[in-house]
Amino acid sequence: MPSSQHFIQNPILPGFNPDPSIVRVGSDYYIATSTFEWYPGVQIHHSRDLVNWRLACRPLSRASQLDLRGEPDNCGIWAPCLSYADGLFWLIYTDMKRKSGSFRDSHNYLVTAPAIEGPWSEPVFLNSSGFDPSLFHDDDGRKWLVNMLTDYRARPSRFAGIVLQEYDAASQRLVGPVTNIFKGSHFGWTEGPHLYKRGGFYYLIAAEGGTGYEHAVTMARSASITGPYELHPDLAVVTSRYAPDAELQRAGHGDFVETAHGETYLVHLASRPIPGLRRSPLGRETAIQKCAWSEDGWLRLECEKYTPQMCVPAPDLPIHTFPVEAEKVRFAPGDLPAPFQWLRTPYPERLFSLTERPGYLRLHARESVGSWYEQSLIARRQTGFDYDAETEVEADPKNFMQLAGLIAYYNRSAYHYLALTWDDSVGACLQVITCNGEWPNAATYLGLEEPVAVQAGKPVAMRIEVRGTALRFFWRQDGRWQRIGPVLDASALSDECGEGQNTRSPLSFTGVGNFTGAFVGMAANDVGGLAMPADFSYFSYVNL
Structure with a gap:
C-alpha cells in the first residue's frame, strides 16, 4: 500500500x-x-x-x-x-x-x-x-x-x-x-x-x-x-x-x-x-x-x-523501516559493531580484539594520537550537534607514554582526549589532552594544574557531553560523576578547522580543505612501543 x-x-x-x-x-x-x-x-x-x-x-x-x-x-x-x-x-x-x-x-x-x-x-x-x-x-x-x-x-x-x-x-x-x-x-x-x-x-x-x-x-x-x-x-x-x-x-x-x-x-x-x-x-x-x-x-x-x-x-513507496541502532553497545566476540571504524590499516588484529577478553573490546595501544600508520582508535561518527557518549576503560599504564580513554577526534590536529595515564608524582591518573586545530602544536595539556589521581587497576568510567560548541569531560570510579578539565571547543573538530584552515576568522571563511567529520570513540596509545592492553566494557552514544 x-x-x-x-x-x-x-x-x-x-x-x-x-x-x-x-x-x-x-x-x-x-x-x-x-x-x-x-x-x-x-x-x-x-x-x-x-x-x-x-x-x-x-x-x-x-x-x-x-x-x-x-x-x-x-x-x-x-x-x-x-x-x-x-x-x-x-x-x-x-x-x-x-x-x-x-x-x-x-x-x-x-x-x-x-x-x-x-x-x-x-x-x-x-x-x-x-x-x-x-x-x-x-x-x-x-x-x-x-x-x-x-x-x-x-x-x-x-x-x-x-x-x-x-x-x-x-x-x-x-x-x-x-x-x-x-x-x-x-x-x-x-x-x-x-x-x-x-x-x-x-x-x-x-x-x-x-x-x-x-x-x-x-x-x-x-x-x-x-x-x-x-x-x-x-x-x-x-x-x-x-x-x-x-x-x-x-x-x-x-x-x-x-x-x-x-x-x-x-x-x-x-x-x-x-x-x-x-x-x-x-x-x-x-x-x-x-x-x-x-x-x-x-x-x-x-x-x-x-x-x-x-x-x-517522499516518493509513493511503501514504508520500510530498519531496526533502530542500540544506544549502548556491550562488546562480544564477532564483528566490530556496525557504527565503528578505525584508521588506515588493513590489519585490525594489531589494533583490537573482541576475543582476547570475552565481553570486552581490547585495544592494543600503538602509535600516538594522529599517527598516519598504526593508531588504535575505534570510533563512530558524530551525528548530532548535542550528544552524550560514555565508556569504561580498564588499563594499567606504567609511564607517561601509555594512555587509554575516551576521545572526540577529527584528525591529527583537532581532537579532545580524556586519557588514563601515569604521572610520577601521583601514579595512575587522568589527563586531558587537546588540540584545537592548530599545527604543529598538536598536543596541549589544558586546565589541569595537577593530574587527577585514580586507583590503579580498577575500571574508570568516562563521559563526553557535547552541547553545540561546548565539550565537557566527566569521570567516575566507584562514585558519582565528576567534571574534569575546562569547557573545550567542540566546533574545532570540524571541516573548517584543522591544519591549513583559517581558524582565526571562521565567519569570513569560504573555502574548506578538510573533508571528513567528527568522531567519538575509544583510544589507546603506547609511544614507547610496548603495546599496553586497554579493555573497554561498553560504549554508548545518544543524540539529544
Missing part, C-alpha cells in the same frame, strides 16, 4: 557521509559515500523508501583491496561511484595518496560483486589521471569511464576538465582515445562527474565551485557522448551559494535516480554549520531533493530554485 510517510527529512545520512552515488536495483536503493582515511573503505547504505536507511556494508575490507597506511588526513577513499549492470554491482573509487601541493597521486580502481553484501572482487586498476571516477553503462552495451583531469602546471586551479575513455570489461582495461568532454563552467573546480542518457541526450552532472560554501551541482548535455556539451540554462541544479541563511550549506556533488513510478530524486552532499559560525563538526552529510524534468528537457528542483530543502516530498 502507498506510504503515509509523506516527507523525507534531511540529511538522510547524518554525520560524515559525503560524495553520494545512488543506484536503484528493482525496489532497492543503494548510496555509496566516501570514507577517506577511515577503514574499511566506502560506506554503502540501503533503503526501499528513500526515507529510512541502514548501513549495508563497507566493501573495501582487506589488504589486497585497500591499504591506507601513511596516507595523510583527508586522503584515502574519494568519491565512489556505484552502478548496476550485467547482474553485477560495479564500484569505482579513488585512493588518493597525496593531495597537497601541485601534484596529486590519485589511483582509480574498480571492484564488482554479485550482491551488495559481496563477495567483492579484487580491484582492477584503471588510471591515475585525476579523481572522482564514474562508470557509465550505455544502452548499446559499451561502458565509459569519466573522471576529472588534474594538471599540476595549471594555476590557480589544477582542475582541467572531465575526461572520457571507454572501458573494455572483457579485458578489464581502458581502451581507445581519452577525450576531454567538459572544461567546466565559470564556477571552476570541476569534479564529481556522472553520465546519464535520457531522451536522446547524454547528460553530464558535475560538482563545481569547490567543496566549500560556493559548491554546486551543475549540468550539461550533448547529443554525442564525446560532446560538445551545452550548459544547463540555470547552470546549477542545486547550490547554497545564493542562500547563505539556508540550513543546508555547501550543497554539491550529486547523483540522481528514478523510482519505478518515474519520480526523480537527486542526492547530494551538504553540511549544517553551527548557527552563526561557519564550522561543520558533522562534516559533509548526504541530503536528497525531489526533482522534475522541465519541458525544455532539463532537470530542476521541484522546490525553490537551486536551494536545497530540509524537508522534501
Whole structure:
C-alpha cells in the first residue's frame, strides 16, 4: 500500500557521509559515500523508501583491496561511484595518496560483486589521471569511464576538465582515445562527474565551485557522448551559494535516480554549520531533493530554485523501516559493531580484539594520537550537534607514554582526549589532552594544574557531553560523576578547522580543505612501543 510517510527529512545520512552515488536495483536503493582515511573503505547504505536507511556494508575490507597506511588526513577513499549492470554491482573509487601541493597521486580502481553484501572482487586498476571516477553503462552495451583531469602546471586551479575513455570489461582495461568532454563552467573546480542518457541526450552532472560554501551541482548535455556539451540554462541544479541563511550549506556533488513510478530524486552532499559560525563538526552529510524534468528537457528542483530543502516530498513507496541502532553497545566476540571504524590499516588484529577478553573490546595501544600508520582508535561518527557518549576503560599504564580513554577526534590536529595515564608524582591518573586545530602544536595539556589521581587497576568510567560548541569531560570510579578539565571547543573538530584552515576568522571563511567529520570513540596509545592492553566494557552514544 502507498506510504503515509509523506516527507523525507534531511540529511538522510547524518554525520560524515559525503560524495553520494545512488543506484536503484528493482525496489532497492543503494548510496555509496566516501570514507577517506577511515577503514574499511566506502560506506554503502540501503533503503526501499528513500526515507529510512541502514548501513549495508563497507566493501573495501582487506589488504589486497585497500591499504591506507601513511596516507595523510583527508586522503584515502574519494568519491565512489556505484552502478548496476550485467547482474553485477560495479564500484569505482579513488585512493588518493597525496593531495597537497601541485601534484596529486590519485589511483582509480574498480571492484564488482554479485550482491551488495559481496563477495567483492579484487580491484582492477584503471588510471591515475585525476579523481572522482564514474562508470557509465550505455544502452548499446559499451561502458565509459569519466573522471576529472588534474594538471599540476595549471594555476590557480589544477582542475582541467572531465575526461572520457571507454572501458573494455572483457579485458578489464581502458581502451581507445581519452577525450576531454567538459572544461567546466565559470564556477571552476570541476569534479564529481556522472553520465546519464535520457531522451536522446547524454547528460553530464558535475560538482563545481569547490567543496566549500560556493559548491554546486551543475549540468550539461550533448547529443554525442564525446560532446560538445551545452550548459544547463540555470547552470546549477542545486547550490547554497545564493542562500547563505539556508540550513543546508555547501550543497554539491550529486547523483540522481528514478523510482519505478518515474519520480526523480537527486542526492547530494551538504553540511549544517553551527548557527552563526561557519564550522561543520558533522562534516559533509548526504541530503536528497525531489526533482522534475522541465519541458525544455532539463532537470530542476521541484522546490525553490537551486536551494536545497530540509524537508522534501517522499516518493509513493511503501514504508520500510530498519531496526533502530542500540544506544549502548556491550562488546562480544564477532564483528566490530556496525557504527565503528578505525584508521588506515588493513590489519585490525594489531589494533583490537573482541576475543582476547570475552565481553570486552581490547585495544592494543600503538602509535600516538594522529599517527598516519598504526593508531588504535575505534570510533563512530558524530551525528548530532548535542550528544552524550560514555565508556569504561580498564588499563594499567606504567609511564607517561601509555594512555587509554575516551576521545572526540577529527584528525591529527583537532581532537579532545580524556586519557588514563601515569604521572610520577601521583601514579595512575587522568589527563586531558587537546588540540584545537592548530599545527604543529598538536598536543596541549589544558586546565589541569595537577593530574587527577585514580586507583590503579580498577575500571574508570568516562563521559563526553557535547552541547553545540561546548565539550565537557566527566569521570567516575566507584562514585558519582565528576567534571574534569575546562569547557573545550567542540566546533574545532570540524571541516573548517584543522591544519591549513583559517581558524582565526571562521565567519569570513569560504573555502574548506578538510573533508571528513567528527568522531567519538575509544583510544589507546603506547609511544614507547610496548603495546599496553586497554579493555573497554561498553560504549554508548545518544543524540539529544
